Each structure stands twice: as C-alpha cells, then as structure tokens.
Amino acid sequence: MDFSQIIPSLPSLWDGMKLTLQLLALAVLGGIVLGTVLALARMSSNTVLSGLAKAYVNYFRSIPLLLVITWFYLAVPMILNWITGEFIAVGAFTSCLVAFVMFEAAYYCEIVRAGIQSISKGQLNAAYALGMNYGQAMRLIMLPQAFRKMTPLLLQQSIILFQDTSLVYAVGLIDFLNAARARGDIMGQSHEFLIFAGAVYFVISFGASTVVKRLQKRLAV
Amino acid sequence: MNYNWDWNIFFKSTGIGSEIYLDWFISGLGWTIAVALVAWIAALAIGSVLGVMRTLPGKVLPAIATAYVELFRNVPLLVQLFMWYFVVPDYLPEATQIWFKQELNPATSAYISVVVCLALFTAARVCEQVRTGIQALPRGQSAAALAVGFSIGQTYRYVLLPQAFRVIIPPLTSEFLNIFKNSSVASLIGLMELLAQTKQTAEFSANIFEAFTLATVIYFVLNMSLMTLMNLIEKKVRIPGMMGGAK
Numbered sequence: 001m002d003f004s005q006i007i008p009s010l011p012s013l014w015d016g017m018k019l020t021l022q023l024l025a026l027a028v029l030g031g032i033v034l035g036t037v038l039a040l041a042r043m044s045s046n047t048v049l050s051g052l053a054k055a056y057v058n059y060f061r062s063i064p065l066l067l068v069i070t071w072f073y074l075a076v077p078m079i080l081n082w083i084t085g086e087f088i089a090v091g092a093f094t095s096c097l098v099a100f101v102m103f104e105a106a107y108y109c110e111i112v113r114a115g116i117q118s119i120s121k122g123q124l125n126a127a128y129a130l131g132m133n134y135g136q137a138m139r140l141i142m143l144p145q146a147f148r149k150m151t152p153l154l155l156q157q158s159i160i161l162f163q164d165t166s167l168v169y170a171v172g173l174i175d176f177l178n179a180a181r182a183r184g185d186i187m188g189q190s191h192e193f194l195i196f197a198g199a200v201y202f203v204i205s206f207g208a209s210t211v212v213k214r215l216q217k218r219l220a221v
Numbered sequence: 222m223n224y225n226w227d228w229n230i231f232f233k234s235t236g237i238g239s240e241i242y243l244d245w246f247i248s249g250l251g252w253t254i255a256v257a258l259v260a261w262i263a264a265l266a267i268g269s270v271l272g273v274m275r276t277l278p279g280k281v282l283p284a285i286a287t288a289y290v291e292l293f294r295n296v297p298l299l300v301q302l303f304m305w306y307f308v309v310p311d312y313l314p315e316a317t318q319i320w321f322k323q324e325l326n327p328a329t330s331a332y333i334s335v336v337v338c339l340a341l342f343t344a345a346r347v348c349e350q351v352r353t354g355i356q357a358l359p360r361g362q363s364a365a366a367l368a369v370g371f372s373i374g375q376t377y378r379y380v381l382l383p384q385a386f387r388v389i390i391p392p393l394t395s396e397f398l399n400i401f402k403n404s405s406v407a408s409l410i411g412l413m414e415l416l417a418q419t420k421q422t423a424e425f426s427a428n429i430f431e432a433f434t435l436a437t438v439i440y441f442v443l444n445m446s447l448m449t450l451m452n453l454i455e456k457k458v459r460i461p462g463m464m465g466g467a468k
Contacts, residue, residue: 062444063437064402066409067416071433074423078224163297170409177300191308198300205295 005187006196016179017200020165023097023175027165028158030101035108040138042113053109060106065099066167072099073171092173100161107157115150116142152216159208163201176200230428231435242422242432249418250439256335256404256414261397263340268347273377275352286348293345299406301342306334306410331412335404343400350392354385387458394451398444415439 006013041053060068076095080088119142127137147154166177174182177197184193227233231243274286293301310321310330321330358381366376408417419436423429 059437059441062398062402063440064405064416066405067419067433067436067440070416070420071429074429075433078429082224163295166297166299167406169299177297181303191311194300194303194308198296198304201297201300202292202295206291209295 001192001195002189003192003196005189006192009183009187009193012183013176013179016174016176019093019174020162020176023093023100023165023168024158024162026097027100027104027161030097031104031108031161032112032154034101034105036112036143038105038109039112039116042109043116057106057109060103065103065164066170068103069096069099069167069170072096072102092168092171096168096171096173100165104157104161108154111150111153111157112146115146115153118149119145148219152212152219155212155215156209159205159212162208163205166201224430225428226431227428228431230422230426230431233426235422235425242426245413245418245422246415246435246439249413249415250443252332252407252412252414253401253404253443256332256339256407256412257401260336260339260343260404261400263336264343264347264396264400265393267340267344269351269382271344271348272351272355273382275348276355277373290345290348293342298338298342298403299409302335302338302406302410305338306331310334328412331407331410334410335407335412339400339403342403343396346396346399347393350389350396351385353392354389355381357388358384387455387460390451390455390458394448394455397451398447401443401447402440 038053038056041049042057044050044053072095073092076098077088077090080090123141123145124137127141132140165175168175169178169181172178180193180197181190184190187193231246232241234240235242235245271286271289274282275290277283310318313321321333325333362380362384363376366380367373371379404414405416407414408420411417413421415436419432422432426432
C-alpha cells in the first residue's frame with residue numbers, strides 16, 4: 001500500500017467533490033420542494049390528485065435509483081427534443097439532477113407527509129377559524145411546525161442521498177468517486193485511491209449522522 | 222420527433238443467435254433474483270447475529286457490532302462493491318486469487334463479489350432492525366426467562382428472538398425489497414442482471430422507452446409480489462393476542 005500520490009492529487013479529487021456537493025445541494029433542495037408539493041397533493045381531498053401523488057410515490061419507491069439515473073440519461077435529451085423540436089445538448093449533470101430530484105422527492109414526500117400528520121388537527125382548524133385559506137394555513141401554520149419536527153429525518157435522508165450520488169459513476173459523470181477512480185488509475189494506485197475515497201465518504205457520513213443524532217436529542221421534548 | 226415506437230420489439234430477434242430481446246430480460250431477471258435471494262439469506266443470518274450481539278451484556282461484543290454497523294452504513298454501496306471486486310481479491314492467498322481471476326468465468330466472479338457485498342451491506346441494516354425488535358420487548362421478558370433458569374442462549378432462542386422477529390417483519394420486508402433494487406449495482410461490474418440487459422436492449426434496438434418501461438414493470442411486479450408474500454408470512458406467523466398480533 002502506497003498512499004504517496006494522494007496529496008498531489010487532492011486538487012483533482014476536490015474538483016470531483018465539488019461536483020458531488022453541487023449535485024447533492026441541488027438534489028436535496030429540489031427533492032424537498034417537489035416532495036412537499038407531492039405530500040400536499042397526497043393529503044388533498046381531491047381523490048384524483050391524491051391518487052396521482054400516491055401512484056408517483058409507489059412507482060419511484062419500487063424501482064432502483066440506478067435504473068432512474070440510466071433511463072433519464074438516455075431519455076431527457078430525447079424528451080426535450082420532442083418538446084422543443086431541436087437538439088439541445090443536455091449534460092449528464094442535468095439529467096442526473098432531474099433523476100435525483102424526481103426519485104428522492106418520493107422519499108421526501110413520505111417524510112413530509114408524516115411530519116404534517118404529526119401536527120395536531122386543531123392547529124389547522126384554528127387557522128381556518130381565523131379566516132385563513134388553505135394556502136395560508138399550510139404556509140404560515142402547518143409547514144413551519146412540521147418542518148421543525150422532521151428536520152432530523154430530512155437530514156438523514158440527505159446523508160443517504162450523499163452516498164447515492166456516487167451512482168452517477170454509471171453515466172460517466174466525474175463526481176468524487178469517479179475522480180478517485182480515474183486519478184488512481186493514472187497514478188497506478190487504484191486500490192489506495194479507492195480506499196481513500198471510501199474513508200472520505202465514511203468520515204463525512206458518519207460525522208453528519210452523529211450531528212443529526214445530537215440534533216434529534218436536542219429537538220426531542 | 223423521429224422515434225419509432227415499437228412495442229413488439231421484445232419479440233424481435235436480437236441478431237445474436239436465435240435470441241429475442243425478451244430472452245435477455247428473462248435471463249437478467251434470473252440473475253437479479255439469484256443475487257438478491259442468496260445475499261438476503263446471508264444478510265439475514267449475519268444481521269441477526271450482529272443484532273443479538275448489540276443487545277448482549279458486556280462491552281466488547283456490542284462494540285464490535287456497533288463498529289460494523291457504522292462502517293457498512295456510512296460507505297456508499299458502490300464503493301463497497303468496488304472494494305469487493307477490485308481490491309479484496311488482490312489480497313487473497315495466491316491460489317485463491319488465480320482461481321477467482323482466471324479460472325472462474327467473469328460472470329461468476331462478479332456474481333460472488335456482488336453477493337458478498339450486498340450480504341454484508343444489508344446485514345448492517347438487518348442488525349439494526351433485529352436490535353430494535355429485541356429492545357422493543359418489555360424488559361420483563363428476558364428477566365422472567367432468566368429467572369426460570371434459562372441460560373442467555375436459551376433466553377434468546379426461546380423467548381426473545383421468536384417475538385422480536387415477528388415484530389420486525391414489516392421493516393425487514395422493506396430491506397428485502399431494497400436488496401432487489403440494490404442488486405442493480407451489479408450492472409456496473411459487468412454482471413448481466415436486469416438493468417444491464419435493459420441497457421443493452423436499449424442500445425441494440427434504440428427502443429429506449431420500451432426497454433426501460435418493461436424493466437420498470439418487472440421491478441414493480443417483483444416488488445408487489447414480494448410485499449404480498451411477506452404480508453402473508455406476517456399473518457401466518459402472527460400469535461393471536463400477543464404483541465403485534467393484536468393489530
């Protein structure tokens with residue numbers, strides 16, 4: 001084992017990590033926004049709307065993320081071509097981001113739904129009694145309380161998402177793992193670079209989940 | 222728009238031998254099931270041992286199990302797979318190395334790596350479920366068992382585990398489904414399981430949407446049938462009037 005080439009390679013590994021973190025941040029943001037919309041749709045009294053949201057969630061929860069990533073990589077450019085009628089070069093990054101947002105939204109939806117359902121119904125009734133409409137009641141009363149409650153769960157799901165971003169390897173995007181693989185091959189130390197990558201993922205995930213556990217204890221009443 | 226929809230594509234020849242595309246999907250599904258089932262049985266066995274270890278008195282055994290869980294839960298599955306496929310074989314004894322790398326056909330060595338990887342990865346998750354199941358039992362259960370003269374082994378064997386496993390069937394079901402979905406990473410080390418066959422069909426026939434739609438339907442049906450099966454098992458083993466049986 002010879003880890004000597006890791007330090008000189010840090011800049012290119014950092015480039016990979018930047019892509020991983022960018023993808024993570026955008027996917028978490030998009031996933032939570034879409035997940036919240038889905039959760040509201042699922043709890044709607046409109047049966048068509050709630051049925052559609054339920055089907056969406058069940059669909060994405062029963063197929064592998066890797067399948068979604070691969071499919072979108074091939075399909076997103078084609079779909080855009082149909083819509084706009086011209087060829088638009090969509091990078092692997094965009095198609096991966098779309099895949100992650102749509103896939104993770106199904107998981108975030110379930111967390112948000114549980115969060116909203118854990119707020120007592122009296123809150124919603126009180127908001128209506130004060131003359132608020134549905135939008136105001138959700139935006140000003142229900143969601144702020146629900147999000148405070150479910151922050152630890154949302155963060156935990158995001159740690160899983162952080163690990164799952166490594167799957168973009170399948171479409172050749174140079175994320176942290178792929179950067180480590182490529183660099184390790186060039187330097188002739190592929191084992192060492194892979195072990196290093198695993199260690200970095202471990203330290204970040206373990207550190208983050210320790211912080212989340214602490215947060216959970218502090219938020220618990 | 223210049224896409225030729227063709228839902229009959231699955232019955233057309235692949236151009237390789239006399240195979241039609243549907244044959245590829247069937248063989249892919251076969252590999253997916255072969256990976257997931259074998260890995261699941263191993264994960265269940267290892268995970269149960271670890272789960273019991275985490276609840277044992279003393280310090281050393283619970284600490285080992287905890288370290289295992291943290292290690293395998295915080296490293297991405299794909300990194301673990303690359304470790305088992307690219308790194309670990311190089312540190313095996315020489316005879317085993319030659320056998321693994323040269324004598325086995327590539328599909329078999331990829332298969333072994335994936336099964337080992339998924340078994341150990343999923344064992345960490347099973348461990349947590351088993352531990353939660355045991356800890357959810359009233360403390361009086363183990364105290365009573367020890368009081369009537371059971372050894373620790375007998376307490377787990379006859380009192381704690383039979384109850385704990387019944388309680389954790391639902392979370393175990395979702396881990397069981399996950400192992401099928403996770404087995405798709407095998408496509409990245411060249412095992413021709415369902416996703417790899419789908420990709421190959423999409424590339425050979427250029428009928429991307431049909432290929433991926435069929436794959437989605439297969440995964441969906443697989444999921445639904447496994448879930449139904451697990452629900453049946455849960456009902457079958459339920460003890461009326463006992464915890465979890467009341468629901």
